[in-house]
Amino acid sequence: MSTLQFWKPGTSGPGSSLDRATETEENVVPSAPSSGAISIQSARERLPIFKHREKLLYCMEKYGVVILVGQTGSGKTTQLPQYLYEAGWAADGNIIACTQPRRVSATSVANRVATEVGTILGEEVGYTIRFEDVSDKQKTRILYLTDGMLFRETLVDPLLSRYSVIMIDEAHERSIYTDLILGLLKKIRRKRPSLRIIVSSATLDATGFRDYFCAGNSPDEATIVSLEGRMYPVEVAYLQEPTADYVRKAAETVWSIHMQQSAGDILVFLTGREEIERCLQELSEYLPTLPRNAPRLKVLALHAGLTTDEQLAVFEPADRGTRKVIISTNIAEASVTIEGIKFVVDSGFVKIRTYNPTSALSSLATVPVSLASATQRAGRAGRTSAGICYRLYPESALRSMPATTPPEITRTDLTTPILQLKSLGVDDLMKFEWVTGPPAEAVLRALENLVAAGMVGEDGRLTVVGEKVAECPVEVNIARMLFASKEYKCGEEMLTIAAMTAVQDVFVIPDGAAGALAELERRKFTAEEGDHLTLLNAYNAFARYGRAASWCKAHALSFRAMSRAVSIRAQLKKYMQRFGLPLESCQGDARRLRECLVSGYWRNGARWVADGTYRSVRGNVTLHVHPNSVLFTRKPRSGWVVFHEMEETKKTQIRILTEIEPDWLLKYGHSFRDKHTGVAVS
DNA sequence: TGCCATCAT
Incomplete structure (x- = not known):
């Protein structure tokens, strides 16, 4: 038996005081849930944030942006919106918003605050996440929402005019939506200085956020307030x-x-x-x-x-x-x-x-x-x-x-975010005030993708289709397929495929013997054309057999993923109706479906080679089929496929493939080249 | 032949 071969700072060795200072985490003792109003009140007053109440309210008057350094459990997320509410920041129909990077946080915090305020969830206190809006247009004064939802709201209301205060919580996580919304908020405050911003963050990032908001503004634009926690x-x-x-x-x-x-x-x-x-x-x-x-x-x-x-x-x-x-x-x-x-x-x-x-x-x-x-x-x-x-x-x-x-915005494909920024009127992306700028190459690549997809014209402005797609919560290539489905008369099926490719982990394949059984179950949905049609089969079977959790379990499908696909499909269906796209069925004509897939995936073509791997059409890169694919062990008859995504792990893998005819790729490849000679597409 | 960190619209 080995003993612990660890050295503990503080017991021996150098440098321990610094380590302790930076690495001791502060946490609060969770207070027991109470039912009576008086005990809720006293629990609120015991939270570390309580003694900073007056100072915080003063800073909200004086500064445009308050950077709040709050330890876990200091009470910032639940208390600060209430202080602002009590101090009158939600008067005259104004709303105090607090964003969260995760759906569960938005719902659970809203729940707790509704209890503390003594209101029914969805009235004075509510939340908004995708597929769930538990808020009231008239009554809601404190609204918790995902940062992605707030970003999306700017597409409809660019000045976010219904809010008096917006708190961006967990900003140190630097999700892409946090960064995008911070960039927009800085811009909005120049046009609407009455709007107040709170950025809640961990210690390490606080001065960075302050410097960001002060750059190009008065030094009084932002201040830092630190809260201790109970540790x-x-x-x-x-x-x-x-x-x-x-x-x-x-x-x-x-x-x-x-x-x-x-x-x-x-x-x-x-x-x-x-x-x-x-x-x-x-x-x-x-x-x-x-x-x-x-x-x-x-x-x-x-x-x-x-x-x-x-x-x-x-x-x-x-x-x-x-x-x-x-x-x-x-x-x-x-x-x-x-x-x-x-x-x-x-x-x-x-x-x-x-x-x-x-x-x-x-x-x-x-x-x-x-x-x-x-x-x-x-x-x-x-x-x-x-x-x-x-x-x-x-x-x-x-x-x-x-x-x-590194913030997510420096590490992701910016095609969709840039389409949305364009839709917000941010045309010069190099001038946009990023909290952290993405690599220039990533911006250029995104623009090139958008031009190739017909979303942005050669003049750098959104096309008519681009304006529509910017509103639509799907990737650009999937949106293209939805638009193309009109021509191929397969809107019904493309809608399902769009929803199914947007969820991950549809098939649940555990390890060992259970995994082998699950593989057999999955084969029941297999379409020889490939994974997109297999996903379509799985969805249709799920819908046919009553959308039950037990049915999913018996067929190695994730009920969570399938239910989510149902929600996404319903949401996308509304967009298709709004855009006047027909919801016709291809009536089992798989060829039409596959051609339609190529309209979006035309840049994701690959050719089978004798050793069982594929070569990408763009770049001639060696690609390995992901073992989850129904084409993992089978050579496609035509020798050609399109794929939904590729990712480099130990090898470069492609996921969700469908067999195609090579000349279909040329059809869309040509239209891309046409654009460079000035001929408009879609 | 052998598998995706996490989150979001």
């Missing part, structure tokens, strides 16, 4: 030497904690499903050596690919005398909070997607986490009591870690 200290321990295998080391560390430390659950951060399963395997090999009288160990996996039930299992408290261990991806860093964690084991790595605009290729790579992430992960050990974080790397590695993760 439990988290001690941080490092490995003395780097490890070659952090998965094995993680299992070893969990086991050592279990043998040596008192009660308390353990949360392990790894990068993906494969690692999690290997770690589970390694741990299972220790289990037989567990002494008879020792506490038991309950080990659970946590990642987004699990079913809802499997995910819920991590929240169940372990039996008495049993320690719970959760082996998780980054989902537990910010999206999922598990109470009762006392020990965190951090691999120090994360999988991150980056987009290469030159090759139009996204890659998913395992990279070291940022200091901000490492701090956030450590903090997960201190939510209910003091805790310890074991980092599976030496302390010296901190020096080479980036301070923060």
Whole structure:
């Protein structure tokens, strides 16, 4: 049995005071839910933000933008909108908005605030997320919404005129919508200075946000207010030497904690499903050596690919005398909070997607986490009591870690965001005041995509189709197919395919024997033309058999994903009706459907080669079919396919393929070339 | 032959 080979700052070694200052996470003791108005009031007054109330209200009068540095549990998200409401910021029909990067946060916070205010959810306090608007046009004064929804609202109301205050919460996460909305808010404030902005962020990013809002404005434009939280200290321990295998080391560390430390659950951060399963395997090999009288160990996996039930299992408290261990991806860093964690084991790595605009290729790579992430992960050990974080790397590695993760806007395909910015009248993208500017190459590539797709003309302005597509919540190439479906008379089917390609993880294929059975189930939907038609078959079967969860389970489909596809389809259907696109059925004529697919995917063509791989039409890159594809083991008769997306992991893979005839590619390829000679398309 | 970090409209 190995012992813990960790060095703990504070017990020995240099540099501990600095480490403690930056890495102690502050957290609040959750207050018990109360029913009576008086106890709610006193609970509100116990929150750390309460004693900053007057100062905050003063700053809201004086400054245009308040950067709020608030620790977890300081009460900023729930309390500040209420203070503003009580101080009259929602008078005269004005609304106080608070954005969240995630749907669940928007709904759960709105719920709690409605209780505190003493109103029915959806009246004075409401929320708006995609597919769910629990707010009232007249009554709602405090509105929680996803940042994506607020961004979308600017397409209809460019000055966001119904709001007096907009709070952008969790801004340090730097989701693409957070960045886009911040850029727009800076612009809006120049035209409508009465609008107040609150940017809530972690310490590391605060001055950056202030400098951003002050640039080109008066120095009084923005100020920083810091709130402390109620904290439990988290001690941080490092490995003395780097490890070659952090998965094995993680299992070893969990086991050592279990043998040596008192009660308390353990949360392990790894990068993906494969690692999690290997770690589970390694741990299972220790289990037989567990002494008879020792506490038991309950080990659970946590990642987004699990079913809802499997995910819920991590929240169940372990039996008495049993320690719970959760082996998780980054989902537990910010999206999922598990109470009762006392020990965190951090691999120090994360999988991150980056987009290469030159090759139009996204890659998913395992990279070291940022200091901000490492701090956030450590903090997960201190939510209910003091805790310890074991980092599976030496302390010296901190020096080479980036301070923060690069914002999403620097790492993604900007085709859709730029279409939307154009629709908002932001025509000169180089002059747009980005919080962090995306690479120029990414902007150029996005513009080129939009021109090629007929959304933007050679003059750089939106075309008639571009104006319509900007409103429509789908990718540009999918929108093109929906428009082309009129010509091919297959609107009904394209609508379903558009919805099904927009959801991920439709088929649930577990590991081992259960996975083999699931594969057999999936084959029942298989269309020989490829994955798009297979998805269509699955959707139609789901609709035919009553959209039931039990039916999904029996057929290896994700009920969550299928239900989401139903919502998306219904939403897109409204857009098609608005755009006058007919909802005709192709009546089983798969050829028409496949041709229609090419109208959107014409740049995603690939040719089969003898070794079973494909070569991309653009760039002649070697492509591997994703094992989930129905064409994984089969050569298409024509030897040609189009695909929905490609991504570089260990290999470059293509997902969701359909067999096509090569001359269909030429048809759309020619129209692209025509555009360069000045002939208008679509 | 062998599999997607997370989130969002």
